[in-house]
Amino acid sequence: MSGFRAVERRALLGLLLGGALGGCVSGLSKPAPEKRQYVLTATRPGREAPPANSLVLLIRRFTIDPAYQERGIVTRTDPVSVSSDFYNEFFIDPAQLISGQVTAWLAASGLFSEVVGSTSALQPTHVLEGHVVKLYGDLSGAPAAVLELQLLLLDVRGGGNRVLLHPDLERHEPVAGREPAALVQGWNKALSESLAAFEQSLRAVVR
16 A cells, blocks of 8 residues: 555656746747848839940849858948848848849839840840949947948940959948848949949949
8 A cells, every 4th residue: 555655756756847947948948030031122213215226235143252141241340240131131142133123123223125134045245244242230439330332334336355444432321220220221222322322423424
């Protein structure tokens, strides 16, 4: 009989310990943060009518500095510290996002009859290459979205490679907060301003 009671006591103790441990584990466990994805958008004010010329602009896929080529949003808190956010990232490769926005912007500029990518069979008259030098959130002081683009416009008519433009477009756009969404809004504004300036330069050289 005493043996039976001992077994009962051990079983009860096991149940109590199991419940206590279960409560501790459930109290310590937290749901994983939700992953968020962002896109970059450059909004051009209006769309110009296609011109009556035969100019074809080929936009090659942009390259990007290795420090910013991953999809995680990069921030800096001082000149030597860089972090990439696992839970807040671009929807696709950021260089591809930016080249897509450049293509859409220039297609709406009315400067070229066609704006195409590398897979097009059309013979280009002009070629645009781009490199993303910087793409990060500066959180070392007042938060800012930093974007730097290097562009190269070539006139390739007649088999040549004449350089028409080679600007370095850098923007430090102040933003309202340190959150990823605020940085993305800042990059969108910086990209729009950069492309507006580039389009203005294009109008002086594209004929």
